[in-house]
Amino acid sequence: MQLYQEYLKPQTIAEAVDFLTSAKGSTAIVSGGTDLLLDIKQGRHDPVDQMIDVSGIKEMGQISLEDDFIYLGAAMTHKQIIKAPLLQEHARCVVEGCGLIGGPQVRNVATIGGNVSHALPAGDGTISLLVLDTEVEIASPEGAAWQPLIEIFAGPGKVNFDRANNLVTGFRFKSKGEGEGSAFHRVMRPQGVAIAILNMAAWVKLDESGNLDKVRVSCGPAGPKPFRAVKTEAYLSGKTWSDSVLQEASKILAEEVSLRTSKHRATKEYRHQLLPVLLRKVMDTAIERARL
Ligand SMILES: Cc1cc2nc3c(=O)[nH]c(=O)nc-3n(C[C@H](O)[C@H](O)[C@H](O)COP(=O)(O)OP(=O)(O)OC[C@H]3O[C@@H](n4cnc5c(N)ncnc54)[C@H](O)[C@@H]3O)c2cc1C
DSSP, rough: OEEEEEEEOOOSHHHHHHHHHHHHOOOEESSSSSTHHHHHHTTTOOOEEEEEEOTTGGGGOEEEEEEEEEEEEEEOHHHHHHHHHHHHHHOHHHHHHTTTTTTTTHHHHHHHHHHHHHOTTTOOOHHHHHHHEEEEEEEEOOOOOOOGGGGGGGEEESSSTTTOOEEEEEEEEEOTTTEEEEEEEEEEOOOOSSOEEEEEEEEEETTTTOOOOEEEEESSSSSSSEEHHHHHHHHHHOOOOHHHHHHHHHHHHHHHOOOOTTSSOOOHHHHHHHHHHHHHHHHHHHHHHHHO
């Protein structure tokens, strides 16, 4: 089976946009190819005329700290992310989320840009980025623009940007401040690959007395799109973390998520049982880190 007619390897973002917009037939951006090539081989995606490989674009392969923002290039592989000292210091949830993706072979080539752009509701990299209030940079023929990451998702595998003319070039989020911490955890079938039964990330900011000043929680699959638990976050903000607060937060979380039974992974009821377990785990860990 021919997956593509022509394979292009741009060296700059401008060249990649140019390849996209001047293409005569169908195109697809490819980064690590761990989702896309399987999707084409297994019939979930049509073969394309031009495959545009962005893994060699230098600007998309860097991590930096500038003006209190961490910038993370979309072509960073999960292996590079796990090993990056800046992310270990400022974004433990992302290091944990990306560190659990696939096995070493997958993490060697698969990228954070591919994880996000695939737009699955439970992408481990995506869920971990969401609690950092991450913004995403999209390049188009009109230039590059930042927008909240949560806004680019339109449904399972669907995005709000035009795949034929746009590409994701990077992400940015605030560096870790005093009294802040984050964590990611997931539950997976022992023999499972690729999609968690349930994953969850939390970010907390503690006030001077050690109470929860601000909280962010995300989890998946909890609906058709990657999900931020805004009602749970609103309840938790301002509280003192305790067993009774966990209980009440878990009730609110159970009401705002939309969990389903999936034939290959778990029942809806089992996923509901996991909510308080994962919430306790990610909140305990994020709070502990915020105290360091
Ligand atoms: C064995 C195996 C295990 C896996 N385990 C996990 C897991 O545990 N958790 C998990 O979340 N995922 C898992 N995955 C899925 C996959 O590896 C990840 O989602 C990975 O991060 C995808 O990145 P990629 O660079 O390979 O994407 P690609 O396959 O290159 O691309 C994926 C999609 O995004 C688009 N795309 C890629 N880059 C860009 C860009 N810069 N701009 C716009 N569009 C772009 C492509 O056109 C395609 O539609 C697994 C996959 C395999 C094969």
